[in-house]
Amino acid sequence: MSKAVEVRPMTFYPEVLARIAPDLSMQRHLSLGLRPSLRASEEFRNVEISDGKLSCASKETVNRSGNNILGSNVLKCGKTMIVTSITGGVVEENVPVEQDDEEPALENSDADRASQFGCIYPVVEVECGRAGAPTDEEMTLSQRIYNCFLHSGLLSKEALKVSVGVKSTNADGQASIQYPDEKDSTDLAKSFKPRRKWTYVLYAKIQVFSRDGPLFELCWNSLIYALQTTQLPRAFVDERTTDLKIPVSMRGRSAAIRETFDILCDPVKFQPLKLNAENISFASNFAVIELDPEAQLPKDDDDMQVDSPTSVLLADIQGEAEEASVSSIVSVVTGTAGNMKHFKAIGGDSKITLDMIKKSIKLAKLRSSDLEGKS
Amino acid sequence: MAKEIEISTSEAKFLIEALRQGLRSDSRKFEETRDVGIKFGKDYGDVTVTMGKTKVHCRISCNIAQPYEDRPFEGLFFISTETSPMAGPQFENGNNTGEDEVLCSRIIEKAVRRSGALDVEGLCIVAGSKCWAVRADVHFLNCDGGFIDVSCIAVMCGLLHFRKPDVTISGEQVTIHPVEEREPVPLGVLHVPICVTFSFFNPEDAEENIKGESNNEICLLDATLKEELLRDGTLTVTLNKNREVVQVSKAGGLPMDALTLMDCCHKAFKITETLTDQINEELKLDAESRNKYAALLSSENARVS
Amino acid sequence: MLFAQTGVLELVDGSCKLQCGETTVMCSVTGPIEPKARQELPAQLALEIVVRPCRGVPSTREKLLEDQVRGVVTPVLARYLYPRQLAQLCFQILESGEPEELYSSKELSACINAAFLALVDAGIGIQASFASVCLSILEDGQRLLVNPSQAELIESRSTHVLALQLAAGAKKVENLLLLESYGDFDEQTLLQVLQTGEEACVKTALELRKVIEQKLQKDFVWR
Numbered sequence: 020m021s022k023a024v025e026v027r028p029m030t031f032y033p034e035v036l037a038r039i040a041p042d043l044s045m046q047r048h049l050s051l052g053l054r055p056s057l058r059a060s061e062e063f064r065n066v067e068i069s070d071g072k073l074s075c076a077s078k079e080t081v082n083r084s085g086n087n088i089l090g091s092n093v094l095k096c097g098k099t100m101i102v103t104s105i106t107g108g109v110v111e112e113n114v115p116v117e118q119d120d121e122e123p124a125l126e127n128s129d130a131d132r133a134s135q136f137g138c139i140y141p142v143v144e145v146e147c148g149r150a151g152a153p154t155d156e157e158m159t160l161s162q163r164i165y166n167c168f169l170h171s172g173l174l175s176k177e178a179l180k181v182s183v184g185v186k187s188t189n190a191d192g193q194a195s196i197q198y199p200d201e202k203d204s205t206d207l208a209k210s211f212k213p214r215r216k217w218t219y220v221l222y223a224k225i226q227v228f229s230r231d232g233p234l235f236e237l238c239w240n241s242l243i244y245a246l247q248t249t250q251l252p253r254a255f256v257d258e259r260t261t262d263l264k265i266p267v268s269m270r271g272r273s274a275a276i277r278e279t280f281d282i283l284c285d286p287v288k289f290q291p292l293k294l295n296a297e298n299i300s301f302a303s304n305f306a307v308i309e310l311d312p313e314a315q316l317p318k319d320d321d322d323m324q325v326d327s328p329t330s331v332l333l334a335d336i337q338g339e340a341e342e343a344s345v346s347s348i349v350s351v352v353t354g355t356a357g358n359m360k361h362f363k364a365i366g367g368d369s370k371i372t373l374d375m376i377k378k379s380i381k382l383a384k385l386r387s388s389d390l391e392g393k394s
Numbered sequence: 395m396a397k398e399i400e401i402s403t404s405e406a407k408f409l410i411e412a413l414r415q416g417l418r419s420d421s422r423k424f425e426e427t428r429d430v431g432i433k434f435g436k437d438y439g440d441v442t443v444t445m446g447k448t449k450v451h452c453r454i455s456c457n458i459a460q461p462y463e464d465r466p467f468e469g470l471f472f473i474s475t476e477t478s479p480m481a482g483p484q485f486e487n488g489n490n491t492g493e494d495e496v497l498c499s500r501i502i503e504k505a506v507r508r509s510g511a512l513d514v515e516g517l518c519i520v521a522g523s524k525c526w527a528v529r530a531d532v533h534f535l536n537c538d539g540g541f542i543d544v545s546c547i548a549v550m551c552g553l554l555h556f557r558k559p560d561v562t563i564s565g566e567q568v569t570i571h572p573v574e575e576r577e578p579v580p581l582g583v584l585h586v587p588i589c590v591t592f593s594f595f596n597p598e599d600a601e602e603n604i605k606g607e608s609n610n611e612i613c614l615l616d617a618t619l620k621e622e623l624l625r626d627g628t629l630t631v632t633l634n635k636n637r638e639v640v641q642v643s644k645a646g647g648l649p650m651d652a653l654t655l656m657d658c659c660h661k662a663f664k665i666t667e668t669l670t671d672q673i674n675e676e677l678k679l680d681a682e683s684r685n686k687y688a689a690l691l692s693s694e695n696a697r698v699s
Numbered sequence: 700m701l702f703a704q705t706g707v708l709e710l711v712d713g714s715c716k717l718q719c720g721e722t723t724v725m726c727s728v729t730g731p732i733e734p735k736a737r738q739e740l741p742a743q744l745a746l747e748i749v750v751r752p753c754r755g756v757p758s759t760r761e762k763l764l765e766d767q768v769r770g771v772v773t774p775v776l777a778r779y780l781y782p783r784q785l786a787q788l789c790f791q792i793l794e795s796g797e798p799e800e801l802y803s804s805k806e807l808s809a810c811i812n813a814a815f816l817a818l819v820d821a822g823i824g825i826q827a828s829f830a831s832v833c834l835s836i837l838e839d840g841q842r843l844l845v846n847p848s849q850a851e852l853i854e855s856r857s858t859h860v861l862a863l864q865l866a867a868g869a870k871k872v873e874n875l876l877l878l879e880s881y882g883d884f885d886e887q888t889l890l891q892v893l894q895t896g897e898e899a900c901v902k903t904a905l906e907l908r909k910v911i912e913q914k915l916q917k918d919f920v921w922r
Binding site: 131132133134155158159161162163165166167169170171172298346357358359360361362363364365366367368370371373376377380 | 759766770884
């Protein structure tokens with residue numbers, strides 16, 4: 020005679036279930052009309068931002084000497100904290116040969132859109148207690164931010180041009196720096212036309228602490244906030260070094276080599292970085308997930324007639340359970356007026372419908388105006 | 395993944411036995427090379443070279459850079475020979491530390507760059523501050539032996555085919571003229587080195603390695619992948635049309651008769667001659683196809699010789 | 700517009716050389732093969748994707764391309780068929796056809812199409828066919844171009860890459876696999892891109908099917 024075996028269903032705490040079966044945990048939550056993060060499906064997380072007060076131009080900065088940070092931002096969203104710092108340098112441009120006193124030929128015709136824009140070089144670091152070569156995620160994030168920034172037209176090449184000042188020493192031995200566009204500049208600064216041109220290059224270091232979901236949107240938003248606080252230092256050349264040449268000779272040949280690094284940055288005078296305000300945009304992401312009818316919790320009889328949707332749109336992906344069980348993602352970078360700068364949809368296992376695209380764009384616009392109000 | 399290709403014992407024995415009887419699996423003679431095919435792309439400096447089934451693509455590009463501080467009058471020249479799993483699963487991506495890969499890139503480096511095949515002084519624009527940096531990217535597409543020989547041909551064809559944009563210098567200001575605006579200028583190629591690889595087999599057992607009277611090693615030209623896997627020793631000589639030996643590489647393996655070296659060089663010179671002629675012929679055909687109206691538009695007067 | 704040839708390489712399981720306008724890519728597929736321990740997935744086929752640039756060394760630009768191709772290929776592959784195995788997809792850009800430092804759209808769309816042909820050539824199971832096109836909208840915001848030329852691309856206000864999963868003999872659109880847009884555009888434009896892109900993708904898919912047809916005729920010539 021065999022003994023009856025009693026099969027008892029296993030039960031897990033929600034946190035345990037989220038780790039061992041993220042799909043199931045997700046589906047169960049959704050059938051309750053909630054997400055594992057206990058947010059509603061179209062609810063975004065709050066974002067807190069502050070000027071990092073790290074930049075050397077910031078009034079509240081602590082370390083002023085030797086500080087080369089030009090703009091900064093700290094962004095907190097849920098558990099994740101992002102610190103963006105903007106640094107920069109000055110490089111010399113290849114200047115076309117001017118024929119007599121003609122205007123220098125335009126390097127690029129107006130039709131070539133992307134080459135009118137300046138760009139920044141972002142480096143994303145996701146801190147997770149390891150050192151070494153950057154991970155694939157860090158590399159793709161950096162490149163995506165770079166692409167998106169370049170084509171957004173947020174920064175024109177013009178805004179990165181250096182208007183060079185001259186440092187001159189008068190008879191008393193007192194040095195002064197004058198810039199051509201300042202009111203009290205003397206004739207010297209106005210008449211001084213350097214034969215070379217310089218431009219600023221900007222680097223953005225984006226550090227991510229306690230990663231909790233996709234990062235592109237948070238990094239992008241933090242970068243935009245940081246650039247809005249960025250101040251570029253004025254740059255000048257010393258009157259005496261403007262035409263410094265060093266003779267070299269080698270194997271019977273000789274030439275005069277010009278000293279390259281004779282441009283200096285002013286430690287006290289700054290100019291705000293000019294951004295094209297109409298192109299300021301903010302990013303938000305969405306997930307599309309299909310509801311698995313078998314994983315739904317049993318419903319009361321009253322609800323039986325209600326035709327529930329087959330898939331839902333979730334705003335602002337957060338947490339392991341959501342990220343692991345979602346393969347269809349929509350990411351939108353848009354300005355408040357609906358002028359989009361970047362759109363990415365990856366259709367994984369769930370189908371992305373036209374309505375969902377429309378809805379996510381609508382929500383992204385709202386989110387963008389909300390985020391813009393914070394800066 | 396990055397696993398060596400294994401050749402079965404029966405196949406290995408068959409191939410060696412065939413060699414002993416004077417036969418090669420692709421019915422070539424011992425001293426017969428495979429035909430080389432050279433195909434130029436649409437852009438300058440884009441060339442695909444095939445030799446049998448081996449296929450290599452080479453792309454030359456250039457940009458403006460700053461010269462090295464200790465060599466202010468010289469431009470920069472880089473050759474990159476990175477393998478990828480495209481040439482076969484035995485190659486690992488991003489890991490070019492394998493013995494064969496290192497040897498291949500070293501020999502190409504020696505044959506082309508260190509032999510001064512490219513006039514780097516001609517790449518100087520403004521001494522000490524601006525020069526051209528030319529790079530040759532060699533992409534291995536299909537591997538059936540002879541990578542060194544084919545890569546060398548590909549790099550040299552690319553360099554001969556490439557045109558860099560014209561520049562105007564006035565003092566320290568430099569204008570780069572786009573290709574549409576001014577006819578681009580060719581690079582200064584001083585000589586065309588050609589690599590020829592010999593493979594040695596020892597059909598007797600290992601004791602015969604210590605050479606005595608019965609020196610019956612087999613010497614093959616232009617080995618295929620299978621022959622490369624089985625060979626006991628290899629020798630790569632690089633020559634140019636001026637009968638100059640540019641580089642000789644014999645990295646271990648089967649010891650060879652010193653006199654064979656001279657013999658190999660003579661054989662290699664014949665190949666060098668035909669290949670150089672072929673390269674020049676292909677370049678001429680390509681130039682003609684690019685410039686169909688040159689004869690028509692020429693303003694040169696007919697001259698009486 | 701689109702020229703492709705399969706089976707061009709010897710030592711890999713599947714290969715294809717695809718030319719789309721000014722862009723040419725070579726794609727090779729090796730698999731299913733034994734993976735390294737760190738690549739192995741217990742229940743699915745692991746993917747190793749390598750994109751190699753036409754000139755210079757691979758950089759973050761190529762890493763992003765790899766990530767994008769992975770996003771497209773992963774959902775369509777029948778990955779459950781090959782647990783604890785690996786497929787290597789290797790792309791070599793032969794002609795970029797666009798200014799590489801500014802764009803990568805044409806390369807991406809060519810890579811996706813080449814991946815489809817090479818996967819079929821390798822005989823790795825896929826659940827649906829897919830095709831991709833690159834679209835751009837000129838500065839005036841009016842003209843929408845399918846697979847623009849280099850000159851058209853740099854004049855464009857926005858660029859889009861669309862990849863669709865197709866069914867029913869590549870006539871019906873089943874799902875959106877990738878839509879990636881950069882530049883300056885609005886919702887209306889995006890919807891227009893989707894509509895025009897859909898037709899163009901179907902057209903491209905039919906051309907790809909023709910290539911496969913030729914391949915089959917060649918492969919089974921002894922029958």
